[in-house]
Amino acid sequence: MLILIGLDQRQTLAQRDSLIEQVNLLINNHVLGDDNDPYLYKIPYEDGELGDVKIHNWRMRKIMQHYGEFVNCCLINDEEERAACMEGVSCKI
Secondary structure: OHHHHHHHHOOOHHHHHHHHHHHHHHHHHHHOOOOOOOOOOOOOEEOOEEOOOOOOHHHHHHHHHOHHHHHHHHOOOOHHHHHHHHHHHOOOO
């Protein structure tokens, strides 16, 4: 859902492509891997459209441990929306 909101906030295809690249880097080089041994996940995204995101449960748990980083990456220029997203999951993490 965060990715969809982030895509909606970006006006151009280049900005949307950049967001997907940032999310992929965050997942591969920080959450599920690191700079020396990156994970090889790729968000299903083509021609400006997000496909079905399928992630195994154990990987999603690791992603949720870094939820705040994804909020900051995806949501721009709206501190109130960021705070609402963080508050909505704070009891679940």
